[in-house]
Amino acid sequence: MTSDYQEKLSTAQRFALVALRTLIGWHFLYEAYYKLAAPAWSPAGGPLPAWTAANYLKGASGPLAGIFQRMINAGLTSWIDRTVKVALLLIGLSLLLGLFTRIGATAALIFLSLFYLLYVPTIGVPQPNAEGTYLIVNKTLIEAAAVLVLLLFDTGRIAGLDLLFKRRRVVSGNEMRAINETRNTEEPVPTMREAS
């Protein structure tokens, strides 16, 4: 993605993309926060036990369920738990801050794909203790698709800390030659909105 491409987007379109990234970032970050905070107490007063992915993975029925269940049986539960907590935290921060956004979005896509492939909804009727009715497509898959959009539009370069890196790169790469060539033609220097 280049800044040229992004500049063709309207302000509303760019705003919507960044808003989408922020919401998904919050979702990841809060999931991480909760898992890191436990054991804790619910505001209603009940104890919240330490978080573990074990029960979630044991109950999985999707194509990847077998692999993870073997990992649990091999004693890797605490490793999985730690990895998930740290990954969710880093992905959340990345998407919320727009920092290393493409790496964050790629990781988010991988994790959401794992979650989807652990629990593919194949029964299209309401399930006990779960909201909504899903067949093949559930909200995890939709969130993954939304992350794919974020990845392709590289929204860290619309708004986010990635902009800090962009400035450096613009003046050191092909853009510099373009600037020089433009100057050689003695035409007025075009406004390079984000070039310093």
Added chain:
Amino acid sequence: MNLTEEQKTIGRRNFLKAVAGVPALVVLGGAALTRGPIKGGPVKIALVGTGDMGKGLLNQYQREVCDLKALCDINPKRRAGMVEMMVKKGWPKPNEYDDWQEMIQKEDLEAVHIATPLWTHSTIAVGALNAGKHVLCEKMMAKSAQECQQMIDAAKTNNRVLEIGYQRYYNPIYQAAYTNIIKQGLLGDVYHARLAWHRNASWRRPAEDPPAPNFDASKYGYPDWEHLLNWRMYRKYSEGLLCELGSHQITAASWFFDSHPEAVYANGGTYKYKDGREVYDHIYATFNYPGGRTATFSSIQSNAFDENYEMYMGTKGTLIMTRELEAYLFNEGEGTATTRVDVSRQSSSPVADAAASQPANSAARTVSPAEGIVNKGISYLNEIAEFCSAIRTGGPVRCGGEKAMTSAVAILTGNLAAEKQARLEIPSPSST
């Protein structure tokens, strides 16, 4: 309370019908709308007093809510037994102490649970509160109004949770009865409650050897081992039947009456067991509540036919709570016929649903209408869980110092009235 099987079936069915359809879920949390998890794991706690009460309590400790760090008791035999029990139940071995002060100094504790003889409550509670520990003290609160006030003041000064363990407050059956029967007005106007706790036994503990040949009870304020073992028999340590048994029922009556008694007539004596005990073995007390409402309490040691129950007699119905385990509701004028009160407000039962989805280890705040019977332990379990929850979440406790003191003052006044064979005004909370 002796009902026929048919009466029990009908009364139980009426009770369940009345409590179904109205959610009994009580949320004790704070006021904010958007709230995430509240930091902190299980509350680091120690139990002082590992006698019968302590044993019952320890059985209801859950690792999700509390981390038992230490056990304290002056009786090393009992204490060791409790340590062994906890280790068997899968707990890490708690440290043992015979001196609660040493324990508070040495252990990294957040809370202290007190289940010692009555006369020691205030000393331990005030000491623990002043050391910055939260305190859950089993009933009755203390042996005098002054001691109760000292506990309240210490909790306030140190900004710590102080809760007095009256387990009926935590019993799902009582909670359901209060919320769905009393508050709904299904009994009409209730002018009389009959409270009874009848037994046919001496109340003495079976003879037991001292925990060690050189065990010196005088170090702990008891002239000999027998006085320690049977502390309930002696006025220095105990307030007798009205306190040990009656205070449970009087406190429950005050809860259901949403009030507290203004005066008490009482009499009693040591009629059957003239064995050197200083407390009465028969006591009869009449507590007057505002609005012409009266609760009578009797506790006798010479006949167990009535067992123990509380009976609320209203103009529209009668509610009977027996042995903390069962509840019966009868419609007035219909004898034991099925109630006509329409309580089926919803076709499904959120009470049942909530109970079914409740994780086994969480604080159960709903009544399971399955049989109308609960395990008595669940009251203690909820009591401990809610105390720990109050520490973490800042939520209210069901029976804090003020409420417990009001009740204790009524009981202490009752004992005084029995001694004088007289009617005494009960000092109101503001004047004590």
